[in-house]
Amino acid sequence: xxxxxxxxxxxxxxxxxxxxxxxxxxxxxxxxxxxxxxxxxxxxxxxxxxxxxxxxxxxxxxxxxxxxxxxxxxxxxxxxxxxxxxxxxxxxxxxxxxxxxxxxxxxxxxxxxxxxxxxxxxxxxxxxxxxxxxxxxxxxxxxxxxxxxxxxxxxxxxxxxxxxxxxxxxxxxxxxxxxxxxxxxxxxxxxxxxxxxxxxxxxxxxxxxxxxxxxxxxxxxxxxxxxxxxxxxxxxxxxxxxxxxxxxxxxxxxxx
Amino acid sequence: xxxxxxxxxxxxxxxxxxxxxxxxxxxxxxxxxxxxxxxxxxxxxxxxxxxxxxxxxxxxxxxxxxxxxxxxxxxxxxxxxxxxxxxxxxxxxxxxxxxxxxxxxxxxxxxxxxxxxxxxxxxxxxxxxxxxxxxxxxxxxxxxxxxxxxxxxxxxxxxxxxxxxxxxxxxxxxxxxxxxxxxxxxxxxxxxxxxxxxxxxxxxxxxxxxxxxxxxxxxxxxxxxxxxxxxxxxxxxxxxxxxxxxxxxxxxxxxxxxxxxxxxxxxxxxxxxxxxxxxxxxxxxxxxxxxxxxxxxxxxxxxxxxxxxxxxxxxxxxxxxxxxxxxxxxxxxxxxxxxxxxxxxxxxxxxxxxxxxxxxxxxxxxxxxxxxxxxxxxxxxx
Numbered sequence: 001x002x003x004x005x006x007x008x009x010x011x012x013x014x015x016x017x018x019x020x021x022x023x024x025x026x027x028x029x030x031x032x033x034x035x036x037x038x039x040x041x042x043x044x045x046x047x048x049x050x051x052x053x054x055x056x057x058x059x060x061x062x063x064x065x066x067x068x069x070x071x072x073x074x075x076x077x078x079x080x081x082x083x084x085x086x087x088x089x090x091x092x093x094x095x096x097x098x099x100x101x102x103x104x105x106x107x108x109x110x111x112x113x114x115x116x117x118x119x120x121x122x123x124x125x126x127x128x129x130x131x132x133x134x135x136x137x138x139x140x141x142x143x144x145x146x147x148x149x150x151x152x153x154x155x156x157x158x159x160x161x162x163x164x165x166x167x168x169x170x171x172x173x174x175x176x177x178x179x180x181x182x183x184x185x186x187x188x189x190x191x192x193x194x195x196x197x198x199x200x201x202x203x204x205x206x207x208x209x210x211x212x213x214x215x216x217x218x219x220x221x222x223x224x225x226x227x228x229x230x231x232x233x234x235x236x237x238x239x240x241x242x243x244x245x246x247x248x249x250x251x252x253x254x255x256x
Numbered sequence: 257x258x259x260x261x262x263x264x265x266x267x268x269x270x271x272x273x274x275x276x277x278x279x280x281x282x283x284x285x286x287x288x289x290x291x292x293x294x295x296x297x298x299x300x301x302x303x304x305x306x307x308x309x310x311x312x313x314x315x316x317x318x319x320x321x322x323x324x325x326x327x328x329x330x331x332x333x334x335x336x337x338x339x340x341x342x343x344x345x346x347x348x349x350x351x352x353x354x355x356x357x358x359x360x361x362x363x364x365x366x367x368x369x370x371x372x373x374x375x376x377x378x379x380x381x382x383x384x385x386x387x388x389x390x391x392x393x394x395x396x397x398x399x400x401x402x403x404x405x406x407x408x409x410x411x412x413x414x415x416x417x418x419x420x421x422x423x424x425x426x427x428x429x430x431x432x433x434x435x436x437x438x439x440x441x442x443x444x445x446x447x448x449x450x451x452x453x454x455x456x457x458x459x460x461x462x463x464x465x466x467x468x469x470x471x472x473x474x475x476x477x478x479x480x481x482x483x484x485x486x487x488x489x490x491x492x493x494x495x496x497x498x499x500x501x502x503x504x505x506x507x508x509x510x511x512x513x514x515x516x517x518x519x520x521x522x523x524x525x526x527x528x529x530x531x532x533x534x535x536x537x538x539x540x541x542x543x544x545x546x547x548x549x550x551x552x553x554x555x556x557x558x559x560x561x562x563x564x565x566x567x568x569x570x571x572x573x574x575x576x577x578x579x580x581x582x583x584x585x586x587x588x589x590x591x592x593x594x595x596x597x598x599x600x601x602x603x604x605x606x607x608x609x610x611x612x613x614x615x616x617x618x619x620x621x622x623x624x625x626x627x628x629x630x631x632x633x634x635x636x637x638x
Contacts, residue, residue, distance in 0.1 A: 099604030121293055124364060128327055131363030140370065144603045163289050163322035194354040195323060 007034040009166060009198050010055065015064035017050045024050050025225045027064070030217050034165075037192055037199045039209050039232070042219035043247070048202045049093075049170055051219065055200065056090055056168055057081075068166065086114050089159030093170040095151040097143040103130065103154045104139030110161045129157040133187060149180035156187065160197075167191070169201040173208055185211050206248065210236075218244060265291040267318075269298065271306065279308035284317030287325025295328045303335070311336055316347035326355045330364070396618070399596040400588065403526055406519050410527075421524035422531075429490040430532030434539065437485055441540040444477060445469060445547020453556055462556040466566035469548035474571055478541040479579050480627060483586035486533055487619040491594035494525050495615035498598025499608035507599070522595035526588060533587035534580040541579075574638065582630050589626060590619045 010032040017024040024047035032038045040048050053059040055066050057073040066073045069087065071080050097106050107126045111117060117125070130139055133153035143151060152172060159167055172188070173181035185208050191197055192212075203209060209216060209232050216235065218228040220243055228235055228244045236248040267285030281302065287295065313332060318325075329345060336343035348356070376384065410417045453465050498521055501507050507517050545567060552558040597615040601607045 100606040115290060117289075117293055121296075123366075125289075125292075125324060125327065127363050127366075128323065128359055131360035132323070132358055136360065136363040137367055139367070160323075163324060190358070194351075194358045196351065 008032065009034040009069060010200070011067040012051075012055065013065050013067070015051065015054055015066065016062040017047055017054060017059070018062040023062075023224055025219060028219070028226050029064075030226065030229055032166075032198060032200055034198055035192070035196045036214045037188070037201065037212050039213040039216045040200065040202045040219065041204055041209060041216050041247070043204070043221060046219040046221040048204075048219055052168055052170055052200065052202045056088060057084075082114075086162050087165050088168065089162070089164035089166070090168045091152065091155045091159045091170065091172060093174055095143070095155035097151060097154055097158070099143050102140050102142055103135065103146075103157075106143070106154065107139075107158045107161050110158065114162055125161070129160055130154070132160070132191075133157045134183075149176050149184070152176065152180075152184055153187070156184075160191070163195070164197070166198045166200065169199065169203070171203055172201060173203065173205050178207075181205065181208065182211075188212055206250065218247065265294050267291065267295065269302065271302070273306075273308065275305075276307050276309055278310040278312070279306055280312045280314055282314040282317060284319075286320040287318055287328055288320065288322050289324035292324045292328055295325075296331065299328075299332055299335070303339070303341075308341065310342045312344045312346055314346050315352060316349075318349075318352065321352050321355055323355060323358060326352070326359050327364075329356065330359055330361060334361075392618075395600075396593060396596055396622075399599075400592045402518055403522060403588075403592050403595075406516070406523050407526065410519070410523060416519075417527065418520065418524045422528045425490075425525050425528035426532050428493070429486060429529050430536055433486065433489055433532075433536060436489070437482055437536050437540050438543045440481060440485065441473075441478065441543035442547040444481060445473060445544035446551055447547075448472060448477070448544075449548035449551035450555065453551060457556070462552070462558060463562065463566050465552055465556060466548065466558070466563045467570035470545065470567040470570040471575075473544035473548070474541050474575055474579055476627070478544060479537050479583040479586060480623065482533060482537045482540045482583060483590060483623045484620055486529065486536065486587070487590045487594075487616050487623065490525075490529060491590040491615045491619045492612045494591060494594030495597040495601075495611045496608055498522075498595055499601035499611045502599065502601040503604055503608060517599070522592075522599075525595060526591040529587040529591035530584050533590075534583045537580060537583040578630075578634050582627070585626060585630075586623050589622045593619045593622065 008031040012028060012030050012032075015028040016026045028051065040051055042048050050059060054061045055068075055073070057066070060074055068084055071084055073084065075081055075084075097103070098109070101109070104123075104126050107129050108122050111122045111125060115122075126139060127136075130136060133156050135150065135153055135157065138146075138150070138154070143154070146154065156167075169188070172184055176184065188199065188201070189212055192199055199212075201208075201212070213232050215230060216228070216232045217226055218235075219225070220227040223243075227241060228239060232248075235244055239245055239248075265285075267283060267287055270282040270284065271279060272282070273279035313329070315321075315329070321329075333343050333345060449465050449469050452468050453462065456462060456464055456468075498507070501521070507521070510517050510520055549560065549563050552563045553560060594615045597611040597618070601611045
């Protein structure tokens with residue numbers, strides 16, 4: 001499946017984020033198509049992670065709404081919310097693995113909560129998921145025994161446990177060496193092309209962006225909103241907005 | 257947990273062929289995680305019932321397949337092969353083929369069981385526990401020794417003490433603890449005076465309630481109750497604070513920047529606790545005695561004056577001073593162990609939790625042990 005299908009799975013409408021008196025961004029609207037890899041990018045402090053947390057329902061927007069498969073993520077309907085949560089997997093920046101559980105238990109947790117599968121089936125699925133992220137035979141390890149890259153992959157295995165149709169990644173390559181980071185990018189591409197999973201990725205790693213993104217949306221701190229949207233390669237070559245050009249060419253903009 | 261009704265499987269089997277002959281099994285619909293086990297059991301039942309001589313599984317009608325669905329197809333093949341049944345999977349779409357390629361068949365085999373360590377015999381367990389307790393005791397002593405040296409050094413250079421932090425922890429451990437220490441001591445005084453009055457009344461020895469309470473409160477209960485409360489409020493907080501800093505590598509950052517974590521983090525806490533706990537103890541003694549006086553005046557018809565003068569007669573300055581020294585030592589133990597347990601944290605959130613618990617338990621244990629030692633030493637010192 002490619003982005004050409006143009007079947008919106010996530011619709012972000014006029015989203016505004018505010019912490020106290022401080023407005024992070026206003027009136028952000030865009031949509032994510034089914035099977036697409038969309039990267040949210042922008043400099044530090046522009047609200048990329050806030051936007052993602054609003055999209056997954058961790059932060060309530062000051063105004064606007066996020067529809068996932070037509071359902072408002074801030075719906076008060078418990079049953080709808082539960083079904084929605086099964087459709088979403090999130091890989092947090094710190095991987096957020098539970099330190100007191102083994103990798104196997106971490107991956108098994110959503111399976112046990114959301115399905116009626118027997119322990120044997122869950123065990124089989126856990127082994128399959130860990131193998132998908134190249135962590136075969138690591139089910140008994142504790143997160144504290146893993147390297148940063150392994151933690152990310154284990155976090156991804158847990159995010160994929162329920163075969164969600166949408167995966168969110170918060171800075172997946174932060175703190176990883178270039179090779180591990182490229183491996184993770186490859187994994188993201190493989191999962192996207194094999195399972196057709198829609199992916200929303202927050203990152204500012206240029207190499208990753210050009211490698212994996214079908215489309216990007218760019219936030220800007222001073223504009224407090226979206227300043228560009230489209231194919232990253234096209235934007236790099238054809239954008240006339242100096243903020244976009246500076247970002248893609250790693251140029252320091254004029255100091256104000 | 258909100259329960260969701262289990263959705264009905266939205267796939268179907270269509271069987272072409274006769275029993276014990278070549279059979280084509282066409283699967284249509286969605287092969288997804290929710291129906292993994294249903295699919296497996298239906299397939300097993302199909303195999304048992306039809307006993308095909310040769311099996312072809314046609315998946316051209318499968319609309320959607322997730323990785324669990326792919327796993328189910330792979331298991332179908334494995335199961336057929338285990339029964340020496342010729343098996344063919346046909347009409348796989350490209351998308352399905354890609355998903356199936358994601359599944360590593362080798363990894364599905366159960367990993368060889370990890371040999372369990374031989375269970376320890378009872379004697380070995382006793383030995384191991386004793387060694388770990390001894391080791392822990394040595395570590396606590398070493399830490400407290402280091403702390404005392406740092407304390408002594410700081411008194412020679414008082415300007416180097418972080419007084420701002422010290423004042424902050426004095427407020428945390430002392431001022432913020434005043435309401436709970438006051439309330440508990442007052443109630444303790446009331447209870448002890450009331451319970452003892454029931455006995456002493458029988459002998460007409462009402463006035464000795466004041467003596468009993470004064471001695472019990474000032475010599476033992478005041479220092480101990482205050483110390484236990486401070487251990488619960490502040491010892492645990494110190495362990496959690498330093499433990500979290502260990503997890504976040506903040507302590508490593510301090511060391512790299514050339515700070516001694518003992519002086520930077522532990523000393524202000526220990527100093528603050530040692531300064532406020534004796535004051536809190538006096539405050540606890542006062543409220544305990546007030547509690548006793550309420551019982552004496554209201555329940556035993558004693559006058560305020562006679563209660564106070566009997567209390568004064570029962571106590572001397574040595575008792576009061578020794579109880580203050582004792583409470584300062586308790587404070588050293590509480591804050592010292594809190595910090596030591598914090599510095600011991602390795603790993604994550606769980607380690608912080610156990611360090612906090614251990615700080616409180618160890619502090620209370622050592623408070624009682626030290627109090628016993630004080631009781632004996634003070635008895636011979638008088």
